[in-house]
Amino acid sequence: MKSFSQNSENGKKVFIQTYGCQMNEYDTDKMFEVLRHENYFHTDSHEDADLIILNTCSIREKAEHKVYSELGRLRDLKTANPELKIGIGGCVAQQEGEAILRRDSNVDFVFGTDNLFELPRMLRKIYKGEKISNIQRYDRKRVRNFIPEYTFQKIQHSRIRSHLTITKGCNNYCSFCIVPNTRGLEVSREPDQIIAEAERLVSTGTREICLLGQNVNSYIANGVDFVELLHLLDKLEGLQRLRFTSPHPKDFNEKLADAIVSLPTLCEHLHLPLQSGSDRILRRMRRWYTMETYFQKISMLRERIPEFSLSTDIIVGFPGETDEEFEMTIEGIRKIRFDLIYSFKYSPRPGTKAADYPGHLSESVKSERLKILLETQEKIVSERFQALVGTEQEVLIEGTHHRKKNTVTGRTRGNHPVSIKNSTKKAGDLMIVLITKANKNSLEGVPSSVIQSLGTKSLA
Numbered sequence: 001m002k003s004f005s006q007n008s009e010n011g012k013k014v015f016i017q018t019y020g021c022q023m024n025e026y027d028t029d030k031m032f033e034v035l036r037h038e039n040y041f042h043t044d045s046h047e048d049a050d051l052i053i054l055n056t057c058s059i060r061e062k063a064e065h066k067v068y069s070e071l072g073r074l075r076d077l078k079t080a081n082p083e084l085k086i087g088i089g090g091c092v093a094q095q096e097g098e099a100i101l102r103r104d105s106n107v108d109f110v111f112g113t114d115n116l117f118e119l120p121r122m123l124r125k126i127y128k129g130e131k132i133s134n135i136q137r138y139d140r141k142r143v144r145n146f147i148p149e150y151t152f153q154k155i156q157h158s159r160i161r162s163h164l165t166i167t168k169g170c171n172n173y174c175s176f177c178i179v180p181n182t183r184g185l186e187v188s189r190e191p192d193q194i195i196a197e198a199e200r201l202v203s204t205g206t207r208e209i210c211l212l213g214q215n216v217n218s219y220i221a222n223g224v225d226f227v228e229l230l231h232l233l234d235k236l237e238g239l240q241r242l243r244f245t246s247p248h249p250k251d252f253n254e255k256l257a258d259a260i261v262s263l264p265t266l267c268e269h270l271h272l273p274l275q276s277g278s279d280r281i282l283r284r285m286r287r288w289y290t291m292e293t294y295f296q297k298i299s300m301l302r303e304r305i306p307e308f309s310l311s312t313d314i315i316v317g318f319p320g321e322t323d324e325e326f327e328m329t330i331e332g333i334r335k336i337r338f339d340l341i342y343s344f345k346y347s348p349r350p351g352t353k354a355a356d357y358p359g360h361l362s363e364s365v366k367s368e369r370l371k372i373l374l375e376t377q378e379k380i381v382s383e384r385f386q387a388l389v390g391t392e393q394e395v396l397i398e399g400t401h402h403r404k405k406n407t408v409t410g411r412t413r414g415n416h417p418v419s420i421k422n423s424t425k426k427a428g429d430l431m432i433v434l435i436t437k438a439n440k441n442s443l444e445g446v447p448s449s450v451i452q453s454l455g456t457k458s459l460a
């Protein structure tokens, strides 16, 4: 929603670099909205900016290192323009706080994941020459409208596909994960406020909403649970598609599987993090499900819709993971046949339980396991994509292809990216596409000549 790039004559220019997850992307949109009310305008260039914010991620060591190397690059800009202000937000800021100010004198302010709506007050202080570290946590009520309404009431144009945060924080304390420390305990927004934001997004151009939360399916507020919230959102006029990420397998149940089948807007795609195929490793990860119960949840979906599309997260090389336990993960993904896997080498995060576990594996073992997993998955994806050739799919158009003429791009309900030749459709249109080719990570198609009703539950 960078909707305020037009008139920058009288305002200051802000550049925000976002790292990490979709929750951070959503927070960046909110920062832009907050700053728009302070007469800041978006710029795509570091060099042009009066204010640079790095919205950081600390989920993996690599993401954290990226922030510090980016700060190194910004040093020259600050030397050339001493008026430039630099702020650090997000999870690294929440964790490190004042230490960042001590480590790099070019940073003017640091703010935590609960403090982005205090940007105006912080900016007034830094323009008076103060250095600020603001990582205060607020009263942790189970239900709280942590997004101020002014940040969505005046949105002018939204994206075709928008995110909408419904919960933040997490109570699960998986042994490898830093999120409960950086985002705090779980809080749900009230349903009325979520619906008001969704209505605003739809009225300004959004056709697909993806609900966000660290453990999205444990949402509960004012007696409304996650499935009831989906039912409420499904009724929104003009909303064509609804997705959510990430649900926790332990909270995935028949009621949610039924909702996915029965609600027309809910897409037939689910991202359900598995993490490991070994029950012993899952216990040490504090995930609270076994492979058997995970398979049962997948069966709930595939019994209802055989071609259901699935993606997942896998961590390889968790402390103490044996060759046999890694092989169980490979067996698991061969059996389930995911459409997409986000796979990571385990990296210890200070402050988490697993960082102190014995049996940390060498980088070479972790790299070798990641390579095997990627090769296995590549073959499965190729077969899954190939099986879609010759089928007809409903595609939501997102825009024109950046290189190919007369070609538009979009996504199927199963979340597969598709490019479509010879189409005059515009962003936001739905169309039925005949899939003609499968590439490594995407599909190609042509407009289908078959008239078919849109928004059905048939994946064809």
Ligand code: SF4
Residues within 6 Å of the ligand: 170, 171, 172, 173, 174, 177, 178, 179, 180, 214, 215, 248
């Ligand atoms: S469920 Fe586990 S992995 Fe996900 S955010 Fe919570 S603690 Fe982290």
